[in-house]
Structure formats: structure tokens, C-alpha cells
Amino acid sequence: MTGVPQIFQAITLISYLFFHWKGALDHESIKLKVFVNRNHIIYVQQWYLIYFEDQTENYISQQLPLVQTLDPIQISLDGLKPYTKYNYLFHFDQLSKFNSSNITNNYEIFWFKTxxxxxxxxxxxxxxxxxxxTGSEDHVFQDIIxxxxxxxxxxxxxDIYYGDIIQNQETLYDESYYRMFESKSQSKFYQYYGLVYIWDDHDFGDNNSGESSPGKQAATSVYLKNVPHxxxxxxxxxxxxxxxxxxxxxxxxxxxxxxxxxxxxxxxxxxxxxxxxxxxxxxxxxxxxxxxxxxxxxxxxxxxxxxxxxxxxxxxxxxxxxxxxxxxxxxxxxxxxxxxxxxxxxxxxxxxxxxxxxxxxxxxxxxxxxxxxxxxxxxxxxxxxxxxxxxxxxxxxxxxxxxxxxxxxxxxxxxxxxxxxxxxxxxxxxxxxxSCFTSVLQIFINTFVPLLLILVVLVLIWRYTLRFSNQLSHQQVAQQYINLVKKDDQEQNQNLHSYTFDEKQNKQPGTAQKKNSASNLNEVEREKFMNQEIPPNQLPTFLNSAQNQKSVENI
Ligand SMILES: [Fe+2]
CATH class of the missing domain: 3.30.750.180 (GpdQ, beta-strand dimerisation domain)
Incomplete structure (x- = not known):
């Protein structure tokens, strides 16, 4: 890196490695596909992959080629121990400058387990x-980690991405992969786990695509090139x-x-x-x-x-x-x-x-x-x-x-x-x-049944409140009625005397009988009313009829 200003070197070191993922994992080997930044300018002169068994200091290094294309570098690590965790990192300098005593501060450490x-x-x-x-930043990737x-x-x-590509152009497929790698959450996710990946329609061609997809050859070439499999x-x-x-x-x-x-x-x-x-x-x-x-x-x-x-x-x-x-x-x-x-x-x-x-x-x-x-x-x-x-x-x-x-x-x-x-x-x-139907039904039940219960409770509260106010209304009207009947009885008593007098005067007999019948009717209805057998909304009619009766009698 001679001749390059130090600050520029630092930027270059950070940005040179763009993304990597690993797959074809078995009990003794693994494959990595390493992508360098497509806007890179190579000031890096040497770089290495350094890996070591977890909890040990037996570092193994593998020098990586300097590339100037978008094609990833394929690295195979073989001869590993089965069911064993390994850590690894990328070192951008001469190997002699690798400082193993303080790696957690100086390097981003990745891992895999055979x-x-x-x-x-x-x-x-x-x-x-x-x-x-494509390029999703959904929280699900971090949730899994x-x-x-x-x-x-x-x-x-x-459908690792939704490219829906219908042209036989590898650059279009590469672009979809790169957009996925540029996602922070997906980049972290796929650099974290070993990968097993098979395509479906939207990352092979467009919706429901198959052997007649125009992009079939390009999809296959780019899969072979980019995906560790x-x-x-x-x-x-x-x-x-x-x-x-x-x-x-x-x-x-x-x-x-x-x-x-x-x-x-x-x-x-x-x-x-x-x-x-x-x-x-x-x-x-x-x-x-x-x-x-x-x-x-x-x-x-x-x-x-x-x-x-x-x-x-x-x-x-x-x-x-x-x-x-x-x-x-x-x-x-x-x-x-x-x-x-x-x-x-x-x-x-x-x-x-x-x-x-x-x-x-x-x-x-x-x-x-x-x-x-x-x-x-x-x-x-x-x-x-x-x-x-x-x-x-x-x-x-x-x-x-x-x-x-x-x-x-x-x-x-x-x-x-x-x-x-x-x-x-x-x-x-x-x-x-x-089924989907029962699922939708379940959603309906989960959503609407609680609402229905709330509605029923509200209706019950409303009816109780109404009944309470009706009872008040009953009592008020009943009092009016009692007053009216009392007044009516007083008048009757007065009239009884006058009827006796009138009868004596040979005026039409039987009026008092009528009044007694009306009074008896009022007594019966008052009884019904007090027992709430008569709905309160009929009271005005009843009272009217009582008043009408009184007015008839007054004729
Ligand atoms: Fe899908």
C-alpha cells in the first residue's frame, strides 16, 4: 500500500470486502463465495482468510486473489474437524502484520460449525x-439470529429475491443478488449462517416460471457462480x-x-x-x-x-x-x-x-x-x-x-x-x-366475537339504564295518577250527593253507577300499572282515557 495516503488506505480496507456467504457445509469442509466491492480501486496488495478452531490459537491462513471483476472468489476450506466451531476473519495486509492477540478489537469475526x-x-x-x-430489511432476519x-x-x-427477470442477461440476475447483499439485515443474516438455497419462480424467472423462462440459462449460470452449493x-x-x-x-x-x-x-x-x-x-x-x-x-x-x-x-x-x-x-x-x-x-x-x-x-x-x-x-x-x-x-x-x-x-x-x-x-x-377457510373463520372469530361481546354488554347496560329511567317514570306517573284518582274520588263524593239530590229531582238516574264503574276500571288498571303489567309507553293513553272519562262525566 505504499504511495497511498493513510486515510485513503483505511477507507479502501473497509470497503474492499463487500459481502460473503458460505455453503456446501459438511462434516469436514465448507465453501465460501466472497464478493468485493464493485466500486473498488485496488490499493489492497495482499489479503488473507484466517480461520481457527474456536477456543484455540492454531491459526490457518489462506491468501486470497486480488480480483477486478464482479465475480465472487470461491474459497474451499477442507480437512476440518467434524461438528466443530471455527472462527474466521479477513486480513488486509501482509500476514506478518496479523496480530492474533487482539483480534476481537481489530477484526470482524465470523463463524461456522461443521x-x-x-x-x-x-x-x-x-x-x-x-x-x-429484493433488498428486504425486514426484522425477521435479526429475529432468527x-x-x-x-x-x-x-x-x-x-424466492430469495423477487427479480421476475424475463431476459437472458446475467447482469440482471447479478443486480438482484447485489441488491440483496446491500440490505443490512440480509447481509448480516447470510454472512452469519451456513446457506442451503434452492430457487423458486421469482428468482428463476417471473411468476410461475419454468423450463420456458427466457432467463433460464442466465439464472443457472449466476446461481452456479454466486451461490455456495x-x-x-x-x-x-x-x-x-x-x-x-x-x-x-x-x-x-x-x-x-x-x-x-x-x-x-x-x-x-x-x-x-x-x-x-x-x-x-x-x-x-x-x-x-x-x-x-x-x-x-x-x-x-x-x-x-x-x-x-x-x-x-x-x-x-x-x-x-x-x-x-x-x-x-x-x-x-x-x-x-x-x-x-x-x-x-x-x-x-x-x-x-x-x-x-x-x-x-x-x-x-x-x-x-x-x-x-x-x-x-x-x-x-x-x-x-x-x-x-x-x-x-x-x-x-x-x-x-x-x-x-x-x-x-x-x-x-x-x-x-x-x-x-x-x-x-x-x-x-x-x-x-x-384450511384457509377455517383460518379465515378463526380470524373472524378472534376479531369479531370480542366485538360482539362488547356490543352485547353495551346493549345490556343501555337496557338496564332505560329500565331504571322507566321505573322512575312509572313512579312519577303513578303519583300523578294517584293524585288524579284522589281528585276524581273527591269529585265523585261531591257528585254522589248531587246525584241523590238530582234523583230526588227526577233527573236521569244511573250516572253514579257509571262513575263507580269508571272508578273500578281505574282501580283495576292502576293495580296492573303498579305491577308494571302495562308498559309505560301506554300510560299517556291511559291517563288520557281517565281524563277523558272525567271530562265525559262532566258533560
Ligand atoms: Fe413467493
Missing amino acids: LQTPYLKQNLSFSFSSCAK DLFPDHQFFIQMG YPLRYLPQDLPQKYLNSEGIYQYFIAGQTLFVIMDLRTHFRDGVRAMDQNQLMWVIEILDWCKQNQKIDNLVVVSSIPWLGKDWVTFKEQRTIIGNKMAEVMKAKQNVLLITGDSHMVAFDNGYNNDAGGFPHCISSPMDKTPSCKGGQYTFGPFSGNSQYSTLDITYDPATNINCFIVKGWRGKDVLYNYNSCNQKDRELKTSN
């Missing part, structure tokens, strides 16, 4: 999801490698006693016809057969970018039946089988009760940051339609019983949506069929 040795039974935990807007700082990897099941189209070592020369990015890996099979459902997708070509279908069948027969594999996890129930797979009836039947065979021979999927912007889990093609457990995990939706199917748990969603799988092994438990949880941010444990008989045998 996978469990194949067939060795150990615990394993990871998270998985799909669908994030906060809750699960020790997970070894994250499975991204498609497992060897493509390989089968386990003891099988003949028949599919290496075909197309597609399907891959597998083994972590301890669990086999992961990752399908590519875009390269040869034909809408409503097929999810994959014949080569991949045969690859899936062969590796599932291998799994079924391998006594050292306890568990199977199959990754599908599209959901098994409700949409897409249902339209590929033939391929769905073949794969479903094969997975059902594997399930009989293994402790746990689970299909994990993305695409539908919701979280849901089915313990197999609603799976009409294979009867194995299946879950949907989406979206990290995209408009929520509900795309059909029936499930034991969910569907939960929302944003900032993902799922976790904890594989716990008990040496005493030789049993693996699959503990699956759906999450929204830092809140648990459901919890399924394969070792819990109640969870395994649960026979519920929740």
Missing part, C-alpha cells in the same frame, strides 16, 4: 423459510453417477443420521404438467430407495420449493403419486420423514393426516417478507397467514432409547405459531383439518 459426521447420531437444529422482497444464534445453517426454499445431481458415493450431465440444480447432503434431499422444481417445470424432468424424477426415486435401505440413516428431510397440498404439486398428479408413494415406503423404514416447502405465503403443518399422497408429515414455511396469502390445503396446524414467518426443526437424539424426535415450530417474528413433536403421540395422532 456438520455432524454422516451416520453419527447427534442433535441438529436449523431454520427454514422462503420469499423475501437473536433466537437461534447457534444454528449451523438456514435453508432458503426459494452442494455438488449438483450427485447420488451417494456407492451408487453409479448417472445424472451428472443432465440439467438442474438438485442436490443432497447428510448431517449425522439425517439425509436432506433438495429438489429443483423450476428448471423443467411445466405448469400443470410436471414439476421436473424424467432424469430428476429418477434421481429422486434412486436416492429415496437408497435412504430406505441404508440402516444408518434414521431421518429424511425433503426440500420442495412448492407446497405439497392445495396447489402446484396437486396438478402434477403422476409425479406427485410416484414421489409420494416412495416417501411413504421410506417412512415405514425410518423414524422420521418430513417434507418442507415454501412458496405459499403462509405457515402450516400437517402431521400426515391430510396428506392424500403418501401420508407423511409436511410443512409450509413462508414468507420472510412478502404479502401474506393462503393457497389451499388442509393442515393439522395453521394455516397462519402473516409476514416475517419461518420455521425451525430440532432433531433431538436420545442415545438411551435410540429415538430421534422431530420438533417442528412455526414462527412469526419471535412468536411461536405452532409446536409439533413427533415423539408426542397426541401430536402424531391429531386428526384435524384446518
Whole structure:
């Protein structure tokens, strides 16, 4: 760095490394793809990747090339110890100037943990999801880091960005990746965890894209260039490698006693016809057969970018039946089988009760940051339609019983949506069929029933208040009535004397009888009224009639 002003050197050192991520993680190796800043001016003359086993000081260094292109540098770290945590950093100077005694202050330290040795039974935990807007800064990325700082990897099941590219131009795909790397939250997230990534429609082409997508070649080239991935189209070592020369990015890996099979459902997708070509279908069948027969594999996890129930797979009836039947065979021979999927912007889990093609457990995990939706199917748990969603799988092994438990949880941010444990008989045998309709109904019930209860309470309060005021009104009117009757009785007494006099005067007899009848009627109605048998709103009429009666009598 001679000849460059010191302050300029500092800026250059900070900005030279743009982004890196790591994948193809196994028990003894890992691959990193390192991107330098596209606006870089190379004043860095040497730089190194330095890595060391956690809690040790045995530093290993690897000099990195100086590049002037947007293409990432691929680094392979081999010969690592299984199931071991390593730390690493980037050093931008002569190696002799590396100061190991104070690295936490001078360097940003990254980490990874190698996978469990194949067939060795150990615990394993990871998270998985799909669908994030290009360059999203959603809090979900930090939430996962906060809750699960020790997970070894994250499975991204498609739509890692929404490029919707319909041109065969690699620069457009590169641009989408770079926009994702520029997101602070995604940059931190993907530099934190090991990556397992398979594409879906929006990061392969546009909506529902497949083999006829104009950008297919460019998408494939840029994936191979930018994404650290497992060897493509390989089968386990003891099988003949028949599919290496075909197309597609399907891959597998083994972590301890669990086999992961990752399908590519875009390269040869034909809408409503097929999810994959014949080569991949045969690859899936062969590796599932291998799994079924391998006594050292306890568990199977199959990754599908599209959901098994409700949409897409249902339209590929033939391929769905073949794969479903094969997975059902594997399930009989293994402790746990689970299909994990993305695409539908919701979280849901089915313990197999609603799976009409294979009867194995299946879950949907989406979206990290995209408009929520509900795309059909029936499930034991969910569907939960929302944003900032993902799922976790904890594989716990008990040496005493030789049993693996699959503990699956759906999450929204830092809140648990459901919890399924394969070792819990109640969870395994649960026979519920929740659909998007029941989900919407549930939202309706959760939202409107409390409102309805509040409304009922308000109506009751209103009626009680009205009744109380009516009682007051009763009492007031009753008093008026009593006064009126008293006055009426006084008048009658006076008139009785006059009637006697009138009768004596041969005036019309029987008037007093009438008055007594009216008085009796008033007595009866007053009784009814006081017992509240007469509604208060009839009182004016009643009083009027009493007054009318009085006025008739006065004629
Ligand atoms: Fe999506």
C-alpha cells in the first residue's frame, strides 16, 4: 500500500470486502463465495482468510486473489474437524502484520460449525423459510439470529429475491443478488449462517416460471457462480453417477443420521404438467430407495420449493403419486420423514393426516417478507397467514432409547405459531383439518366475537339504564295518577250527593253507577300499572282515557 495516503488506505480496507456467504457445509469442509466491492480501486496488495478452531490459537491462513471483476472468489476450506466451531476473519495486509492477540478489537469475526459426521447420531437444529422482497430489511432476519444464534445453517426454499427477470442477461440476475447483499439485515443474516438455497419462480424467472423462462440459462449460470452449493445431481458415493450431465440444480447432503434431499422444481417445470424432468424424477426415486435401505440413516428431510397440498404439486398428479408413494415406503423404514416447502405465503403443518399422497408429515414455511396469502390445503396446524414467518426443526437424539424426535415450530417474528413433536403421540395422532377457510373463520372469530361481546354488554347496560329511567317514570306517573284518582274520588263524593239530590229531582238516574264503574276500571288498571303489567309507553293513553272519562262525566 505504499504511495497511498493513510486515510485513503483505511477507507479502501473497509470497503474492499463487500459481502460473503458460505455453503456446501459438511462434516469436514465448507465453501465460501466472497464478493468485493464493485466500486473498488485496488490499493489492497495482499489479503488473507484466517480461520481457527474456536477456543484455540492454531491459526490457518489462506491468501486470497486480488480480483477486478464482479465475480465472487470461491474459497474451499477442507480437512476440518467434524461438528466443530471455527472462527474466521479477513486480513488486509501482509500476514506478518496479523496480530492474533487482539483480534476481537481489530477484526470482524465470523463463524461456522461443521456438520455432524454422516451416520453419527447427534442433535441438529436449523431454520427454514422462503420469499423475501429484493433488498428486504425486514426484522425477521435479526429475529432468527437473536433466537437461534447457534444454528449451523438456514435453508432458503426459494424466492430469495423477487427479480421476475424475463431476459437472458446475467447482469440482471447479478443486480438482484447485489441488491440483496446491500440490505443490512440480509447481509448480516447470510454472512452469519451456513446457506442451503434452492430457487423458486421469482428468482428463476417471473411468476410461475419454468423450463420456458427466457432467463433460464442466465439464472443457472449466476446461481452456479454466486451461490455456495452442494455438488449438483450427485447420488451417494456407492451408487453409479448417472445424472451428472443432465440439467438442474438438485442436490443432497447428510448431517449425522439425517439425509436432506433438495429438489429443483423450476428448471423443467411445466405448469400443470410436471414439476421436473424424467432424469430428476429418477434421481429422486434412486436416492429415496437408497435412504430406505441404508440402516444408518434414521431421518429424511425433503426440500420442495412448492407446497405439497392445495396447489402446484396437486396438478402434477403422476409425479406427485410416484414421489409420494416412495416417501411413504421410506417412512415405514425410518423414524422420521418430513417434507418442507415454501412458496405459499403462509405457515402450516400437517402431521400426515391430510396428506392424500403418501401420508407423511409436511410443512409450509413462508414468507420472510412478502404479502401474506393462503393457497389451499388442509393442515393439522395453521394455516397462519402473516409476514416475517419461518420455521425451525430440532432433531433431538436420545442415545438411551435410540429415538430421534422431530420438533417442528412455526414462527412469526419471535412468536411461536405452532409446536409439533413427533415423539408426542397426541401430536402424531391429531386428526384435524384446518384450511384457509377455517383460518379465515378463526380470524373472524378472534376479531369479531370480542366485538360482539362488547356490543352485547353495551346493549345490556343501555337496557338496564332505560329500565331504571322507566321505573322512575312509572313512579312519577303513578303519583300523578294517584293524585288524579284522589281528585276524581273527591269529585265523585261531591257528585254522589248531587246525584241523590238530582234523583230526588227526577233527573236521569244511573250516572253514579257509571262513575263507580269508571272508578273500578281505574282501580283495576292502576293495580296492573303498579305491577308494571302495562308498559309505560301506554300510560299517556291511559291517563288520557281517565281524563277523558272525567271530562265525559262532566258533560
Ligand atoms: Fe413467493
